[in-house]
Amino acid sequence: MDTQIKRINRNLILGWTLIVLILFVSYLGEVIKGARTVPYLIVFSAVTILPMAAVAFFYFRNKESQDLRYYVVVGYFLMYIFVMVTGSTTLVFTYILPLTAFIVLYHDPKLVLGTGIIATIVNFIDIFLRYRRGEIAAVLTKETEIQLALLFLCILAAYLATRIYDDIYKANVAYTKDLADQKEELYQQAEELEAMNGELNKYSDELLVKNEQMRLMTMQTIMTIANTIDAKDEYTRGHSRRVAEYSVAIAKEMGLDEQKVEDIRFIGLLHDIGKIGVPDSVLNKPGKLSNEEYQLMKDHTVTGGEILKDITMINDLDVGAKYHHERYDGKGYPEGLKGEEIPLIARIIGVADAYDAMTSNRIYRRHLPEEKVLAELKKGKGTQFDPAACEAMIRLVEEKRLPNFNLDNDSAEVKQTTQILTRVIDKAEETVLEEAQADELTGTLSRGQGVNMMQDQIGKYGTGSLFIFDIDHFRKINESEGFMVGDKYLRILSDKIKRIKEDQIVSRFGADEFVVYMPQVDSAEDAEDVARKFLEEIKVMTLRDSSISRLSVSIGITQIATEKDKVMVSYENASKALFVAKQYGGNNYFCHRLDKLGDDDDVAVANSSDLERLVDLFKNRNEAELDADGRPVGMDSGFVKIYDFVNDILQKNNGKVRIVLFTLRDIGEVSLEAHEEIMRFLERAITGATRNVGAATKYTNVQYVVLLENMDETETRQIINRIMADFYRSYDKKNVEVHYDAADLGGE
DSSP states (O other), rough: EEEEEEEHHHHHHHHHHHHHHHHHHHHHHHHHHTSSSSHHHHHHHHHHHHHHHHHHHHHOOOOOOOOHHHHHHHHHHHHHHHHHHHHHGGGGGGGGHHHHHHHEEEEGGGHHEEEEEEEEHHHHHHHHHHHHHTTSSSSSSSSHHHHHHHHHHHHHHHHHHHHHHHHHHHHHHHHHHEEEEEEEEHHHHHHHHHHHHHHHHHHHHHHHHHOOHHHHHHHHHHHHHHHHHHSSSTTTHHHHHHHHHHHHHHHHHHTTOOOHHHHHHHHHTTGGGGGGGGGGHHOOOOOOOOOOHHHHHHHHHHHHHHHHTTEEEEEHHHHHHHTTTTOOOSOOSSSSSGGSSSSSHHHHHHHHEEEEEEEEOOOOOOOOOOHHHHHHHHBBBTTTTTTHHHHHHHHHHTTTOSSSOOOOGGGGHHHHHHHHHHHHHHHHHHHHHHHHHBBBTTBOOOOOHHHHHHHHHHHHHOEEEEEEEEEETTTHHHHHHHHHHHHHHHHHHHHHHTTOOSSOOEEEEESSSSEETTTOOHHHHHHHHHHHHHHHHHHHHHHHHHEEEEEEEEEEEEEEOOOOHHHHHHHHHHHHHHHHHHTTTTOOOOEOGGOOOTOOOOOOHHHHHHHHHHHHHHHTGGGGGTTTTTSSOOOOGGHHHHHHHHHHHHHHHHOOOOEEEEEEESSHHHHHHHHHHHHHHHHHHHHHTTTTEEEEEEEEEEEEEEEEEEOOOHHHHHHHHHHHHHHHHHHOOOEEEEEEEEOOOOOO
């Protein structure tokens, strides 16, 4: 439909252009002959060419516009009225006829009828004006009657043609739709027949074995699944294919029969299918796996065996998946089988799998050189690897007889199906996790699932912003208005948050706290703009709806700098920013801005490093070189009080000390004098909060150290919150923020 409209629009513009060109050439000839003047030709060109150019401009902006026909009619009438008024012959009234002929193509009777009516009115006005000027003796003369009759007949003919064309067009559309419906019905029947055929083939082992076409389809399907498995780990592209081909080469070298060799190819392709159940964050983790993560990796063998155990079209299909990590000496997993207890297929695949692992780049190391690989194979023969299979692999490597193949040569069908299946699996995993982990009240992710998904996305994008949205005075709302009202506030806030960005991840971290990762909001300015607009919308909502008048939200923001950023570290930074936002009275935001930090001036990192040095100083005090007073050599005199205090506490039985380091960070212009005044505000806040419960001293010109005796983490947090609240109440300018880190020195 759109293609036809585009074609008609183009032809209409070309036709109009041709008419204008013919008239221009004709009038140019009259100018040359002296019948018309040059100014007339200029005015005629302006009245005709400019509307045509304007309509052409609209056409090139939207070639499939349904409204272009109306622009053409209006523009054409400007020319028509001009020539009717200035024409030297009555025949100029016929200039409307090409337009009616062209717009018939739109099969729009109303458009033709409207054009005819307007043209008739214009002609009546022209006849009346000619009569007033004395050019004709009466309004209705033989000449004017012919003019009106001819105009009426032509417009009537065009109208009737349009009606007939419209009926034919609609009949054709209905016929085409009927054909499409029949085609769709036939397609569905074909799909049903294909499904039935697939079911019949499932129960026909003999046909599957003998039918080469079905064998190729099976091979393509398994290759697709293998590619999909490898796609979960960005460092293992082609791993399953290589293991399959290496296993085939080893089997041939060992003299296995042809059918066994062909089975090994399929089994090798699916040996890692259990990795579908391993989270991407574990598969692609650059560092050392935790015990729990390592167990997840080991479980992929059992998972793979379970997936394949009921598939009987290929003998022992589950064996390779389940036992390829068993060792010949019995120290492997999952069952600790030894020697000949391990199925031969699994022993062959185990050698091929280890060889590919050593010769491929992995996220935790680069591939090993061939000499090192051969040394490892020889070292593992009879312990890790089956001796016969390992010896066959060594010969193939030394004689350079291992197969070479290019993954890019896969058929288009395999590549396309792999992409589709990968998206389907990813989407299914996301859907299952969302359904299983969604918060029942708000429909957002739970804290645990939110952390995992955010970490995966940070690893993917490496940019963005992390937001914390927190309802102010939520506890008071629950206590004064009831939990149903509190739940209403939570649902309203969560629904509002979900509509901010399409690609964000929203998770409920606490009773009234939502954490949101927005990967595309990659600058502090954009993040602050998002927060500012959000809070403005909240204010408008509360003014319009008195039932939520107490809804007030504070927002803490931090930026994501690299794909290696950790969610919980960023969450801590955003929490600190949230704390600052709340000190400004709620319904406010604050951003932990990375762009204020240089490579050598990252306050958060420096603060953490300074704290680590202090902890090391205290914990290793017995190993340090001491001066005459029993203190580490070179200690700043201003720090002696703290050192003696900690020493005294740590020497007591079960004495425990928590150390907190506060650091000022400039986020605006701050003079030296103002800096000293700000430090006094911080000192007063610390002194007031730690009186009788600890000790504090100035550590550097922007840092204070606080020692708290026998306090758990909750009590420490209360002291820190009191210090921060007192500081921001007494110093309300937004040109600094306070970083803090705490650590447990422990006891002796």
